[in-house]
Amino acid sequence: MPHIALPEGLPGISAGFAFRPETARPMRELAHILLHQPNSLTPGERELIATYVSSENDCYFCQTSHGAAAACHLGNAETVKQVKTDFLNAPISPKLKALLAIAAKVQKGGRSVTAEDVAAARRQGATDHEIHDTVLIAAAFCMYNRYVDGLDTWQPRDESMYAEMGRHLAESGYLKPSR
Amino acid sequence: MPHIALPEGLPGIRGAMAFRPETAKPLNELVEVLLHNPGTLSEGERELIATYVSYLNDCHYCQSIHGAIAAAHLNGDEELVRRVKADFQHAAIPDKLKALLVIVAKVQKGGRSVTTEDVAAARRLGATDHEIHDTVLIAAAFCMYNRYVDGLDTIQPHDEAMYRERGKAVAREGYVAISKTYLPAEPVAR
Numbered sequence: 001m002p003h004i005a006l007p008e009g010l011p012g013i014s015a016g017f018a019f020r021p022e023t024a025r026p027m028r029e030l031a032h033i034l035l036h037q038p039n040s041l042t043p044g045e046r047e048l049i050a051t052y053v054s055s056e057n058d059c060y061f062c063q064t065s066h067g068a069a070a071a072c073h074l075g076n077a078e079t080v081k082q083v084k085t086d087f088l089n090a091p092i093s094p095k096l097k098a099l100l101a102i103a104a105k106v107q108k109g110g111r112s113v114t115a116e117d118v119a120a121a122r123r124q125g126a127t128d129h130e131i132h133d134t135v136l137i138a139a140a141f142c143m144y145n146r147y148v149d150g151l152d153t154w155q156p157r158d159e160s161m162y163a164e165m166g167r168h169l170a171e172s173g174y175l176k177p178s179r
Numbered sequence: 180m181p182h183i184a185l186p187e188g189l190p191g192i193r194g195a196m197a198f199r200p201e202t203a204k205p206l207n208e209l210v211e212v213l214l215h216n217p218g219t220l221s222e223g224e225r226e227l228i229a230t231y232v233s234y235l236n237d238c239h240y241c242q243s244i245h246g247a248i249a250a251a252h253l254n255g256d257e258e259l260v261r262r263v264k265a266d267f268q269h270a271a272i273p274d275k276l277k278a279l280l281v282i283v284a285k286v287q288k289g290g291r292s293v294t295t296e297d298v299a300a301a302r303r304l305g306a307t308d309h310e311i312h313d314t315v316l317i318a319a320a321f322c323m324y325n326r327y328v329d330g331l332d333t334i335q336p337h338d339e340a341m342y343r344e345r346g347k348a349v350a351r352e353g354y355v356a357i358s359k360t361y362l363p364a365e366p367v368a369r
Binding site for chain 1: 195201202205212236293295315327330331
C-alpha cells in the first residue's frame with residue numbers, strides 16, 4: 001500500500017504524476033530532454049546511465065522500466081544486465097564506462113566527483129555537454145528514484161508490463177503517459 | 180574551478196543552468212511549483228525543508244541560498260534557520276513540520292527508508308496527503324539539485340551578504356521570473 005492515497009492501477013511514478021499533474025509536467029519534460037531528445041550520446045547510452053543509477057539506488061520500478069527502454073534502444077537486454085552488475089566489463093564504449101564512473105560518484109554525492117574522474121572521461125572523448133548531461137541524469141534519477149520509493153508506489157513484478165512500457169518510452173519519450 | 184567550462188560570474192546552479200537553458204526551464208518550473216506557488220505549507224516552511232535536505236547533503240550553495248530565502252519568508256529570522264539545521268526537534272517550528280522533516284531525513288538517505296510509521300506520525304499531527312507528497316518530492320528534488328551543483332563543482336562563494344540579498348530577491352520574485360536575469364532570452368517563435 002502506498003504511503004498516500006494515489007490513483008489506483010498506475011504503477012510507479014505514473015501514480016505520483018497522476019496525483020500531482022503540476023509537478024509531473026516539468027518532471028516529464030526534464031526526462032524527455034535528458035533521455036529522449038537527439039544528443040551526441042545515444043538514447044540507449046543515456047537510458048543505460050539512468051538504469052545504472054536506479055540500480056545503485058535500489059529502485060525496482062525505475063531500473064526495470066528504464067532497463068527495458070535501454071534494451072529496446074540497444075536491441076539487447078543482456079548488455080543492460082551486465083551494465084548493472086559490472087559495467088567495466090560490459091560491451092559498451094570506453095567513453096560510456098568513464099561516464100558511468102562519474103554517474104556512480106554523483107549517486108553517492110555530488111562532492112565525490114573528482115577532477116580526475118572528469119579528466120578520464122575527457123580523455124575518452126567526452127565533451128563538456130556530455131559530462132554535464134551525465135551529472136544531471138545521475139542527479140535527476142536520485143530524485144525520481146526517491147520519489148517512487150519514498151511514496152511506496154505500486155511496483156508490480158510483471159516483465160511483460162515493463163517490456164511494453166520500455167517500448168513506449170523508447171518510441172515516444174516521456175511527455176505523455178503510456179496508458 | 181568547475182569541472183566543465185561554465186559561464187563565468189554566475190555562482191552555484193545559475194552557472195549550470197546558463198550552460199544548458201533547455202534543462203534549466205523544467206528545473207526552474209519544478210522548484211517554482213514546489214517552493215513558491217501557494218500551498219497549505221507556507222513558503223517559509225517549504226524553504227526550511229529544502230534548506231535542511233541541502234544541509235544533510237552538505238551542499239554549501241543550496242543550503243546558504245535556500246536558508247536565506249527561508250529567512251526572508253520568516254521575517255529575517257536567520258537564527259531559526261540555523262536551529263532547524265542543527266537540531267530541528269528543538270527549533271521553534273510546528274510539530275507537523277517536525278514530523279515532515281523526519282520524513283525528509285529518510286528520503287535523503289533513500290526512498291525506501293520512509294516507513295508507514297513516519298507517515299502515520301505526520302498524519303496524526305495534521306499533515307495531508309498533498310503535504311506528505313510535496314515533502315517527499317521536495318526532499319527528492321533537492322537530492323537532485325544538490326548533486327547537480329556539487330557534481331559540476333560550481334562556484335560557491337562564502338559571502339553571507341550575497342546570499343542574504345539574493346534570498347530576499349528570490350523570495351519576492353520566485354524562481355522562474357528571476358531566472359530571466361541569467362538565462363539567455365528564449366528564441367522568438369516564428
